[in-house]
Amino acid sequence: MTKASPCLPALLALSACLREARTSEGLGLRRLATKLGVSAQALSLWETGKRAPAIEDVAHILGFLRVSPAEYNRVMRLRRQLDDPVSIGSLDAGSASQRRALEELAVRTFEWAPHVVPEPLQTPEYIQAIAQDAAGQVDLDQAIFEHQVRQLDQGWTGHRTVLVGAAALVPAIEPQLQALRAAADLPGLAIRIVPPSAAKQTDPFTIYEGRGKVFTVALRHQDNIIFVSEPDAVQSYRSTFKALERRSVTCADFRSP
Template sequence: MTNPPPHLPALLALSTSLRAARTQRNMGLRQLANRLGIQAQILSLWETGKRPPTLEDVAHILGFLRVDPTEYKRIMLIRRRLDSLNPFETSGADSISLQRIFEDVAIRILEWAPHIIPEPLQTPDYTHAILQGSATQPDDIDQELFARQVQQLDRRSSCSHSVLLGESATDGNFGSQLNGAAATRSQLSIKIVPTSACFAGMIEPFRIYETAGKVFTVALLHTHNTIFVTEPDAVKRYRSTFRKLEQEAVDYHALG
């Protein structure tokens, strides 16, 4: 029997979430396996993403650990996504996105934003200007602004987040924008990459999520959808690209 690819985005998010649900309750792997009546090796395979648990297995674990309803819904949604094996995510397709899940489980995020300040760092005025420029209807703008404000309040900020901005993203009054973001996120690093240092073809924004165990997933960020990349050679190329850009970057305060 052929095992499924070990680094599918949803499988990685599921395994990390199951491990976090257990460790947050100070329970050892063997202890939980014994209480569930399964082999510790099987639970280890589930928590490392080497074998997918069934929907019933996930429900059993979450029920035993007594996770809250929101967490239960989030993790069960991830398990259901495994059946589609879809590396694409369309904006608004689900109430809980894989991007949000990876933000919750990542220990570090590396981000390249060549043209626009990333959404987690945007002020309401900045977001409003972007939405207006995209010909979004006024009522829809208000709804989108409210939805993003709710997301910001609920966003975890303890993760290390390194952002490289293209010089074209710094037009206008970007200094106060970034100063405000830096003031609310203690582990945020922001640098600017001069246009002259942006090598040919490096125009698409991407985000690299690093989770426990040095496992990496790349999210290619498009206007209405996200493509997740987990193939090792491709991930290696994106990590190398980030390092090259970072070598040419300067602290944003230096441009003020």
């Protein structure tokens, strides 16, 4: 089995902790690097999550900065987690920030949405329909407002390919399809529809491709999000995405039943 790349979400969390530990002591990056006896470039790569520091380097930094024992243990657990190809987080603010960091670092993103249109692409009519289906009598204005707030937090960077299952359009087919056709013309965004006959029984997933061909798969399961970086599992999801893409059609070519 191929050796796994460092678990990217854990690497991002670790880099943030190292940066916060330094800045809380009022030390500049170059000054700390000099005191540690490492290059400023290496320390910068560690603090930006572009390179994984050795566990000895993490211990050296934390010891020099005299972080609390609780913080030391927490950060060291993050470093050990880098070697674990699976990371699980709850769908809370911390997990959301990890996904946001993945979005910002990804050069390409591939998303399979078989059941629900991704939030940044949903129309008000679509939000109303799924809100009514989910909760019966709901405050639709509030639902739309909350959706718009989440949209602001999900700005997309890099190139993104989104495969939407035809079943996902059902709550409001025509207005949603028109919106997807318009969005498909945006630069850096490719949207395709997977007809029911071609859609596999596959749960939704997102593949993030970082620099250097480092891939992370994000899977949502109930109240958790699972990040997978194990190469064989990643390759399986990439193959599934390519198979779905081959069977998909453009938004302009798709015709609703």
